[in-house]
Amino acid sequence: MSYKKKICILELGVGNFVSIKGRIEKLEYKVMISDKPKIIDNSDILIIPGVGSAKFLMKKIHDKKLILSIKKFSKNKTKKIIGFCAGMQIMSKYSEEGNVKCLSLINSKVIKIKTKNSWEIPNIGFRTILNKKKYFKDSSNFYFNHSFKMIVNKKIAAKKFYINYLKQKILAMFIYKNIYGIQFHPERSGKNGLDLLNKVLDN
Numbered sequence: 562m563s564y565k566k567k568i569c570i571l572e573l574g575v576g577n578f579v580s581i582k583g584r585i586e587k588l589e590y591k592v593m594i595s596d597k598p599k600i601i602d603n604s605d606i607l608i609i610p611g612v613g614s615a616k617f618l619m620k621k622i623h624d625k626k627l628i629l630s631i632k633k634f635s636k637n638k639t640k641k642i643i644g645f646c647a648g649m650q651i652m653s654k655y656s657e658e659g660n661v662k663c664l665s666l667i668n669s670k671v672i673k674i675k676t677k678n679s680w681e682i683p684n685i686g687f688r689t690i691l692n693k694k695k696y697f698k699d700s701s702n703f704y705f706n707h708s709f710k711m712i713v714n715k716k717i718a719a720k721k722f723y724i725n726y727l728k729q730k731i732l733a734m735f736i737y738k739n740i741y742g743i744q745f746h747p748e749r750s751g752k753n754g755l756d757l758l759n760k761v762l763d764n
Contacts, residue, residue, distance in 0.1 A: 565588075565589055565590050565762075565763065566590055566591075566605035566606055566762070567590075567591050567593070567603065567604045567605050567606070568585060568590050568591065568592045568593070568604060568605065568606045568607075568608060568762070569592075569593050569594075569595055569600055569601050569604035569606070569607050569608070570582060570592060570593070570594045570595075570608045570610060571595075571596065571601070571607060571608065571609050571610065571627070571631075571648075572594050572595050572596040573596070573609075573610065573613075573618060573621040573622065573625075574621055575610070575612045575613040575617070575618070575621070577610070577612060577748065577749075578594050578610065580748045580749070581608065581610060581645070581748045582594060584747070584748045584754070584755060584758060585758060585762070587755065588755070588758065588759050588762065588763075590606075590762065596625045596627060598627070598630040601627075601630050601631075601634060602630065602633070602634065604634075604640070605640055605641070606640065606641045606642070606643065606762060607631070607634050607640070607641075607642045607643070608642075608643050608644075608645065608648070609631075609642070609643070609644040609645070609648030609649075609651065609652070610645055610646075610648050611644065611645040611646025611647035611648035611649060611650070611746075612646070612647065613647055614647065614658050614659055615647055615650055615651050615656035615658040615659055615661050615663060615671065615709070616656075616658060616659025616660075616661045617659075618647055618648070618651050619651055619659075619661050619662070619663060619664075622651075622664075628664070631664060631666075632664070632666070635666050635739070635740055637739075638738065638739050640739060641739050641740075641741065641762075642666070642739065642740055642741070643741040643742075643743065643761065643762075644741070644742050644743065645743050645746060645747070645748075646706070646707060646743070646744060646745070646746060647707070649711065649735075649742035649743055649744055650663070650671045650707075650709060650711055650742075650744075651663040651664055652664050652666040652667050652669070652740065652742055653665070653666075653667060653669040653670050653671050653711055654668065654669065654670055655670045655671070656670070656671035656709065657670075657671060657672050657673055657709065658671060658673075658708075658709045666740050667713065667717065667719070667735070667737050667740055667742070668713070668714040668716070668717050669711050669712060669713040669714060669717070670711070670712055671709050671710065671711050671712070672709060672710060672712060673708065673709055673710075674707075674708055674709060674710050674726070674727070674729065674731065675727070675729065676727055681727055682708045683706055683707055683708040684705050684706070684707055684708070684726050684731070685705065685706045686704070686705065687702040687703065687704055687705075687750070688702065688703060688705050688724040688725075688726065688733070688745070689701065689702050689724065690703070690722050690723070690724060690733055690734075691722070691723045691724060691725060691730075692722055692723065694720075694722070695760070696722070696734070696757060696760050696761070697722065697757070698753070698756075701753050701757075702750070702753060703733070703745035703746070703747065703750040703753060703754060703757070704745055704746045704749040704750045704754070705724070705733075705744065705745045705746070706746065707744060710729075710731045710732060710744075711732045711735075711742065711744070712732070713732060713735055717737055718737075719735045719736055719737035720735065720736040720737075721734070721735050722734040722735070731744070732744060733745060741761055743757075743761070
């Protein structure tokens, strides 16, 4: 098989690696799961998976001494770095989830979703993207499971896509240069998730 690009899923001890790896391999990419700087550096795309809290993920990254490798990777414009769910949120400067300093890959912060009813959090289920553009079809629904949301600095010239939840616009996905953040779980979103992954990985 002739592979398109080499992808590394960051090994942080959490995350549905098997599901993510399996979905991406359906698109004919070579996928590895690793925390080794050499493997990360030699990959074309780095994926930060998103199960667990921001504080937990950042502790794992610090424990494994991966900060410099991740930042170096993100600055190479020939490569692409993608965060799923909490993996997207730790791309920010700071997260209220554990009051933790994050990777600072994009000028943003992560705050708790505001609600009057505790049962409305976390935001769990399939939601429709508001502004479709090239990445989403009119009927695109994706699976969300989160209690915090990212706020991106308005001066950042990023492409941003939103959902409505509790009468709030919540960031579902952003693109800033070679950095992609995806709040939902494409690996759990059926055909829509696979189509979205194909567009993002191949863009």
